[in-house]
Amino acid sequence: MSVFSFEDLISPIGKERFYDEYQGKKHLAIRCSYPRFKDHFSWTELDNYLNSMDLNGWDRMPQCAVVLPEGNKLNPENNNQWTKKTHKKKFSKQLIYDLWENGNSIILPLSEHLNKTMWNQCEELEKEFGSGCANIYCSNQKDSNNYQIHADSTDNFLFHVRGKIRWHIYNEFEHQCKPGEATENTYIDLSEGDLLYLPIKLYHRVTTLSPRISISYHFTDVKYKRTKWYDWIGEI
Numbered sequence: 001m002s003v004f005s006f007e008d009l010i011s012p013i014g015k016e017r018f019y020d021e022y023q024g025k026k027h028l029a030i031r032c033s034y035p036r037f038k039d040h041f042s043w044t045e046l047d048n049y050l051n052s053m054d055l056n057g058w059d060r061m062p063q064c065a066v067v068l069p070e071g072n073k074l075n076p077e078n079n080n081q082w083t084k085k086t087h088k089k090k091f092s093k094q095l096i097y098d099l100w101e102n103g104n105s106i107i108l109p110l111s112e113h114l115n116k117t118m119w120n121q122c123e124e125l126e127k128e129f130g131s132g133c134a135n136i137y138c139s140n141q142k143d144s145n146n147y148q149i150h151a152d153s154t155d156n157f158l159f160h161v162r163g164k165i166r167w168h169i170y171n172e173f174e175h176q177c178k179p180g181e182a183t184e185n186t187y188i189d190l191s192e193g194d195l196l197y198l199p200i201k202l203y204h205r206v207t208t209l210s211p212r213i214s215i216s217y218h219f220t221d222v223k224y225k226r227t228k229w230y231d232w233i234g235e236i
């Protein structure tokens with residue numbers, strides 16, 4: 001199981017330097033020569049998860065959301081609204097499949113419970129940052145549809161699990177200007193095993209360079225509290 005301590009993750013940048021130079025201030029990319037996060041989530045796990053949809057209502061997949069071509073997202077909470085407005089078919093397995101096939105990305109927020117590797121990784125980083133969670137982002141092609149430029153409400157550690165992705169990092173933070181006025185600072189291409197730290201409220205967006213799975217482990221959202229992991233099966 002590939003679970004990393006905070007120090008291992010950001011090596012060779014030490015903790016002290018991270019807090020001095022990067023936290024809340026600027027992005028940090030750490031490259032790795034091997035796919036160190038490959039156990040965190042797989043295409044098969046995504047397939048299995050999505051195939052459990054629609055068996056009898058929403059409750060089986062409370063997290064699943066799809067980035068719509070209009071830039072907003074479709075999820076269980078806004079489904080009725082979206083259906084009324086667009087007269088499109090209901091959020092369903094077929095609809096999600098069609099959207100996915102057309103290059104719209106799927107997000108599984110608050111999903112660290114989907115396997116024990118992600119769970120343990122959260123626990124490990126929580127030693128440093130307090131209560132956290134994992135969001136999984138999946139795209140099935142190059143140039144898939146993803147969120148437009150935006151800023152996040154927490155610090156993020158982006159684990160690049162599968163495929164290649166380009167991160168566009170902007171100069172401005174949310175309090176400095178509207179998203180449309182932000183100016184691009186740089187872009188960084190990341191591969192399997194690479195890590196990106198993104199400070200809270202810094203504008204960003206992504207372009208996928210291939211099919212991809214990314215996981216954002218993020219912290220300091222005090223509203224979110226997890227209970228412990230139980231070994232339900234035990235000695236059975």
Ligand SMILES: [Fe+2]
Nearest residue numbers: 150151152204
């Ligand atoms: Fe984001």
